[in-house]
Amino acid sequence: MSTAVKQRRRSSAKAEQRAETIDQILDTAEYLFSKHGFYGVTLKDVANSVGVHHTLINYYFEDKKKLFEDVFARRAVVTSERRMKALDDYEKQVGESPTVAGALRAFLDTDLDLYTGGGEGWRNYGALSAQVASTPEWGARMMDEHFDPVVLRLIGLLKKALPECAEADIFWGYHFVTGALMLTLAKTGRIDKLSGGLCRSDDYAAVKERMATFMAAGFLSVCSRRKG
Amino acid sequence: MSTAVKQRRRSSAKAEQRAETIDQILDTAEYLFSKHGFYGVTLKDVANSVGVHHTLINYYFEDKKKLFEDVFARRAVVTSERRMKALDDYEKQVGESPTVAGALRAFLDTDLDLYTGGGEGWRNYGALSAQVASTPEWGARMMDEHFDPVVLRLIGLLKKALPECAEADIFWGYHFVTGALMLTLAKTGRIDKLSGGLCRSDDYAAVKERMATFMAAGFLSVCSRRKG
DNA sequence: TCGTTAATTCACTAGTGAGTGAATGAATAA
């Protein structure tokens, strides 16, 4: 958990250098936090890994907690807006008759694409999210703050697609969806071992291929249950 | 995160007292670890909360990590055996023709009942599991060690129920199931806020009512996808 | 070229971390 990794450009304008250093701190912190959690990482760990003095982190970030929140917020904004736009586009396309699978694809596949194509940074952020989402301490609060709007947008579409469905069924359905998504992003390597190598934790494409279909069927079955 | 909680009986046989103290340490550590994670809890936190000197914990447990592992192992054995038995019973009952929903009910409902009726300790353990499951560091390893047998037992039944289904689909389906279960056990309070109080994080009964049905439909849809 | 400003490091504080080995005191078994 130490030793400098990246080379930092020396000869650049101040502002540029500043931004670059901040980014490196954020990237490195993101990586380390995703591996060991908030308390499992020290500012010194981050600093050593970036190759700067540890007090520099206090210079750029108010304190450790603020660093953590900044790390989380940085990409939360991006994924949130992206999915919001995907849901908007989907609604424009289908008007008053969305389907469960369609809404879920807009929500899930958009995100999975990001983690597939976004490089290592996004993958680290995914693992971090997964930990945050299952941490009662302040994880839940952070999820609320960043993702409530886009999630409620999805839920609005699901309600439209399932007008007869009890609201609670939809919320619980969404809960199942997030759980599955978060475990995917956690990338723990468990499924690799369990399946004897047949499935791979980092195979987001395999998840994308199945997840929206799987979950849509789940919604439909639960929502029709009472009358069946 | 301090101040003694429970009263400890003073006048008891040594062995009894010993067992009692160990249990209190385990219970308290379980609670604290479930709230703040491994690194977020100090041995002193645990000791203060139990009302003993912090070095006593080093007396009973090799080191902090061993304490954590003991906390996890204590109930992992119970839930694992319980579910194993439920799956055995189910198979005895249906012989060569299990259903997806039936197998999932044996696996999920058995567990959810435990968290519903098992008291605070089990609920804390559930939250701890959820964190462990999404922690790459050694979480995945601990899940493997304790739960592989029972999970593979479930997967065996699912294969029997879906003989035409690709193996990868079954593993990914199981992955979705655990994700959803773990987020339930995490009890973060997120769904409460999201649903405006309509759903409650600690309402395991509501989950039990929906989860096996939801997931069974998911399996069926994914497995029939290729021919549909 | 020089004063100013910003980035970075240095020296330090006050406190906390896990863990050890010796001391204490109480229950127990002879």
Added chain:
DNA sequence: TTATTCATTCACTCACTAGTGAATTAACGA
């Protein structure tokens, strides 16, 4: 009753923590 065993605490160590304020260095603008 007494020696022993065991649970518990005490006094410490050594390493590390987040954070501060002053010192240093390098870039920038006039």
